[in-house]
Amino acid sequence: MSIWKEGQFNSDYILHHKSIVGQIKYECEVEPARLDEVSIERHDNGDICIVFTTHPYATDDTKQGSVHARLAYNSFFTELQRLVVRSGLEFVTTNLEEVHRVRGRRGQERALIQVLVLLEGYDNTLEEISKVLRNYIAPEQPSLEDLNDAVVLQTERLELLKQVLAEEAGLKRPRKTTKASRFTQTAAAPKKRRKTSTTTKSRKRRA
Numbered sequence: 316m317s318i319w320k321e322g323q324f325n326s327d328y329i330l331h332h333k334s335i336v337g338q339i340k341y342e343c344e345v346e347p348a349r350l351d352e353v354s355i356e357r358h359d360n361g362d363i364c365i366v367f368t369t370h371p372y373a374t375d376d377t378k379q380g381s382v383h384a385r386l387a388y389n390s391f392f393t394e395l396q397r398l399v400v401r402s403g404l405e406f407v408t409t410n411l412e413e414v415h416r417v418r419g420r421r422g423q424e425r426a427l428i429q430v431l432v433l434l435e436g437y438d439n440t441l442e443e444i445s446k447v448l449r450n451y452i453a454p455e456q457p458s459l460e461d462l463n464d465a466v467v468l469q470t471e472r473l474e475l476l477k478q479v480l481a482e483e484a485g486l487k488r489p490r491k492t493t494k495a496s497r498f499t500q501t502a503a504a505p506k507k508r509r510k511t512s513t514t515t516k517s518r519k520r521r522a
Contacts, residue, residue: 319440338355346372347379
């Protein structure tokens with residue numbers, strides 16, 4: 316039975332991703348093993364990746380002690396491809412290094428846990444760390460302090476929005492009233508002049 320130990324963060328295919336904010340990695344110490352190492356990455360945009368590498372002896376019947384090593388390898392990746400197509404996960408593999416990455420967006424944690432179930436079926440030694448891996452994939456629950464901070468932030472944004480709307484409404488109203496008043500004054504001025512001119516003419520005639 317293989318032994319899994321939490322490894323060092325020294326893998327190039329992990330460190331080259333700048334958006335990683337969290338990562339857990341386990342390496343297998345005892346050979347032969349079907350999986351060499353398993354890592355889980357949590358990105359700052361909510362994406363989660365399961366990265367695993369197959370052991371060089373994963374398909375070697377003599378090293379694995381079973382004639383079904385190749386069959387287990389092929390059936391595992393066939394089931395993985397079906398799960399990826401059905402759930403919408405992204406699957407990328409590097410054939411040269413046998414590095415496999417399954418990427419899921421926020422809300423696809425259940426599908427990623429199903430990937431772990433497939434990995435446990437392929438290499439039953441993952442049962443030792445399956446609980447740790449699943450807890451790392453599970454979405455983080457916000458604390459009361461985080462919720463209070465979010466409420467305060469939203470209320471401040473609403474107050475600021477109300478203030479901006481009030482200022483914009485105050486700037487628009489005077490412009491409309493001044494234009495209307497100017498229009499009424501200019502329109503009423505010539506009418507008054509006509510009335511005064513007619514009254515003066517009639518007075519002259521009477522005189």
